[in-house]
Amino acid sequence: MSTQRTAEVVRNTNETQIRVAINLDGSGRQKLDTGVPFLDHMLDQIARHGLIDLEIEARGDLHIDAHHTVEDVGITLGQAVARAIGDKSGIRRYGHAYVPLDEALSRVVIDFSGRPGIEFHVPFKRSMIGTFDVDLTHEFFQGFVNHALVTLHVDNLRGENAHHQCETVFKAFGRALRMAAERDERAAGTIPSTKGSL
Numbered sequence: 001m002s003t004q005r006t007a008e009v010v011r012n013t014n015e016t017q018i019r020v021a022i023n024l025d026g027s028g029r030q031k032l033d034t035g036v037p038f039l040d041h042m043l044d045q046i047a048r049h050g051l052i053d054l055e056i057e058a059r060g061d062l063h064i065d066a067h068h069t070v071e072d073v074g075i076t077l078g079q080a081v082a083r084a085i086g087d088k089s090g091i092r093r094y095g096h097a098y099v100p101l102d103e104a105l106s107r108v109v110i111d112f113s114g115r116p117g118i119e120f121h122v123p124f125k126r127s128m129i130g131t132f133d134v135d136l137t138h139e140f141f142q143g144f145v146n147h148a149l150v151t152l153h154v155d156n157l158r159g160e161n162a163h164h165q166c167e168t169v170f171k172a173f174g175r176a177l178r179m180a181a182e183r184d185e186r187a188a189g190t191i192p193s194t195k196g197s198l
Helices: 037-050 067-085 135-148 162-181
Strands: 006-012 016-023 030-033 053-060 094-101 104-111 117-121 151-158
Touching (some): 037 053, 053 067, 094 162, 117 135, 135 162, 151 162
Parallel strands (some): 117 151
Antiparallel strands (some): 094 104
């Protein structure tokens, strides 16, 4: 097995200070401290179901609200994934997953296309999950997509409990990311594109 694919990114702005360390070939270990407990819970789903080792520390202007912190964690995670994945040689490129949780079911499809694009269709049944504004879910994934340079389709197919809806999205995202980033032995050394680059 070749060297594990790792990256560390630090992002400092007037609104947030964030450090993300990632190992795409990990086992799901995580150390998360964003100051937003529900976001930590969702990031844990990505690590565990994506078998990605993930460390995220964030400090943000939570006295205003969680918007900048959640969005910037998405941005920084996207930068870390892009750095860790490298030139995408020998990866599967595409990944997808369906994940249920009780009455909720979500589908996530990802393409390491080199082009940022998102289709996000999650009809949350309520606007808040505890103190977490569900609108921030889209902001997280938009930030990720813009900086990981992936195409991402997120569809919650059914669900009545907003927590379940959100959790199935993050679990499915972790599984889809794991599939897309996985090394394909049959494609070793090749770029999975007719263009020859991604």
